[in-house]
Amino acid sequence: MATQAQMDRLVGKALFDAEFRALLIADPEKAARSLRYRLTESQAARIRSLSAEELAQLAAAFAEAASLNSFHGIGFW
Amino acid sequence: MQPPRLPQMLELAVRSQVDAALADEPADLIELGTRLLDRLSPPNWALEWSLPGWLGRALGLHASAIAALTLANVYGLAYVKLRDDLSDGEISEGDRPAALTLAMTFHRRWLLTYTGLFPGDSPFWSFFERYMAQWIAATLRSRQALGKPFRDYDEADLRGLGERGAPLMICAAAVCLLARQEGLIPSFEAMLGHLLTGAVLLDHALDWSDDLAAGRYNVFVAYASALPQTFAYKGANRRAVAEELMVGNAARPYFRLIGRELQVATDASCAAGVTGLTDYLIWLQSQASDYGRRLAQDSRTRLHALVGRILEPALAADIPVTPS
Numbered sequence: 019m020a021t022q023a024q025m026d027r028l029v030g031k032a033l034f035d036a037e038f039r040a041l042l043i044a045d046p047e048k049a050a051r052s053l054r055y056r057l058t059e060s061q062a063a064r065i066r067s068l069s070a071e072e073l074a075q076l077a078a079a080f081a082e083a084a085s086l087n088s089f090h091g092i093g094f095w
Numbered sequence: 096m097q098p099p100r101l102p103q104m105l106e107l108a109v110r111s112q113v114d115a116a117l118a119d120e121p122a123d124l125i126e127l128g129t130r131l132l133d134r135l136s137p138p139n140w141a142l143e144w145s146l147p148g149w150l151g152r153a154l155g156l157h158a159s160a161i162a163a164l165t166l167a168n169v170y171g172l173a174y175v176k177l178r179d180d181l182s183d184g185e186i187s188e189g190d191r192p193a194a195l196t197l198a199m200t201f202h203r204r205w206l207l208t209y210t211g212l213f214p215g216d217s218p219f220w221s222f223f224e225r226y227m228a229q230w231i232a233a234t235l236r237s238r239q240a241l242g243k244p245f246r247d248y249d250e251a252d253l254r255g256l257g258e259r260g261a262p263l264m265i266c267a268a269a270v271c272l273l274a275r276q277e278g279l280i281p282s283f284e285a286m287l288g289h290l291l292t293g294a295v296l297l298d299h300a301l302d303w304s305d306d307l308a309a310g311r312y313n314v315f316v317a318y319a320s321a322l323p324q325t326f327a328y329k330g331a332n333r334r335a336v337a338e339e340l341m342v343g344n345a346a347r348p349y350f351r352l353i354g355r356e357l358q359v360a361t362d363a364s365c366a367a368g369v370t371g372l373t374d375y376l377i378w379l380q381s382q383a384s385d386y387g388r389r390l391a392q393d394s395r396t397r398l399h400a401l402v403g404r405i406l407e408p409a410l411a412a413d414i415p416v417t418p419s
Contacts, residue, residue: 026395027342029402034338064406076405 020055028055029065033077043070096381098141099374101148101165106137109144109165113173116204123193124200128173131197135172142294142375143172147266149371150283154274163212164273168266170205174198175230175262182234183311212273222268222280226261233258238312245318253356256314257291279367286363290376293356297383300349300390307332318349340394350387354380 020028028050032039042049046065050057057065100106110132117128137144147164156164177198180186186194213219237259243252267283299306299314306313312324320335322328339346361376 022399023395025406026399026402029405030342030398033401034334034342068405073405076401 019058020050020061024050024053024055025061028053032073036074036077039073039077040070043068043073096378097138098378099145099371100137100141101145101371105148105162105165106144108162109169110136112166113169117200120197120200124197127190127193128197128200131173131177132169135169135176140172142290143168143263145371145375146263147270149369149375150267150270151274152371153367153369154270154276154279156270156274160212160273163208164266164269167205167208167212167269168263170201170208171262171265174201174205177201179234183309209269212269217272218277219269219272222272223265226264226268229258229261233261240312240317240324244321245314253292254288256295257288257293259295260287260291263287263291282363282367286360286367289356289363290360290379293353293360293383294379296349296353296356297379297386300346300353300386303336304333307336315346315349318346319343337394340390341398345391345394346387347391350383353383353387357383 028042031053032042032049038049038052041052042065046062047057050062113132114129117125117132120128135143144165147168148161151161151164177186177194181191181194181198209219209223233255236255264284264287267287268280271277271280271283296314299316303313303315307316307324307329310324310326310329316324316332316336319339320328320332322331322335324332357376357380361373361380364373364376
């Protein structure tokens with residue numbers, strides 16, 4: 019069973035990488051194995067139920083959100 | 096946590112001398128200079144204010160010499176910072192003429208303070224010239240890509256990054272010469288080189304987003320992306336940084352490099368018995384590693400929230416994409 023952190027990385031990688039996104043939707047187990055993760059049947063089914071189009075839209079929105087937020091601001095200097 | 100710094104009495108004495116020097120200038124220069132000095136005063140820029148005192152004490156300099164070297168360093172800091180702000184377009188059009196004049200004023204005061212300490216034929220002036228030449232070259236280089244990927248940076252490239260802070264070395268050479276310990280200059284130079292490289296790398300990690308927005312070359316972005324840092328690749332470079340932080344190595348190798356540079360400087364400072372600087376370097380290392388950890392944690396939290404929304408939309412409808 020993939021841990022929550024592994025699920026985050028698996029789906030997160032699909033948000034940045036279009037090729038990996040296509041693999042994840044077509045064959046979630048194979049995509050997970052490429053990161054040395056193992057999915058349960060229900061985890062794989064949940065991913066399979068996602069729509070590639072929806073994920074691509076989320077990926078675009080996510081990249082934009084990530085880019086708009088600066089991580090700095092600790093008042094260092 | 097505040098950085099280690101000079102005794103407050105010395106800071107106040109130096110600040111009042113700078114204020115008194117500014118008082119002879121026209122009103123718009125006084126106003127701009129006061130704003131600048133407020134921004135540059137401790138606890139900000141603690142290293143620049145304190146280094147002459149830390150080194151001077153370790154080498155047994157008299158308090159009056161330490162005060163003069165601290166004053167010189169503050170003038171130098173104000174000059175260099177103004178020049179940087181002018182080059183980076185961070186001074187408004189209306190303030191530019193006053194800023195240029197003020198930069199010249201600080202430069203003049205900087206030189207005048209040192210001419211009171213060193214005669215014209217002192218070797219000090221060749222150190223001054225050398226470090227200023229390094230700073231000018233590093234400033235010009237900082238606007239351009241290095242022409243190689245970050246993973247291929249070698250020792251000389253790293254030292255070259257640190258030369259953005261080369262004017263700081265002037266006061267170290269001055270301390271050694273006044274203490275008649277010129278032989279220490281190369282080892283202090285190497286120590287400060289590692290400190291400055293670590294500090295510049297950290298500065299780029301702090302400023303990457305703003306630098307990318309402004310079209311300024313940034314080493315942290317170069318670490319995450321091999322793409323050119325031009326406006327055409329701005330979005331792709333931002334995505335590459337986000338990818339590294341969220342699903343990559345969370346920039347850990349970059350922060351390890353900062354830690355390594357600062358550790359070399361810390362060991363050298365400790366061996367030289369420069370207690371104040373050693374304390375500062377330990378503080379700086381903790382700041383860098385805390386920041387690296389926060390960066391990684393913040394990125395993973397954002398990713399987790401979004402993946403939660405994707406996989407469990409009904410449960411996670413209220414989770415924001417980014418923390419507020």
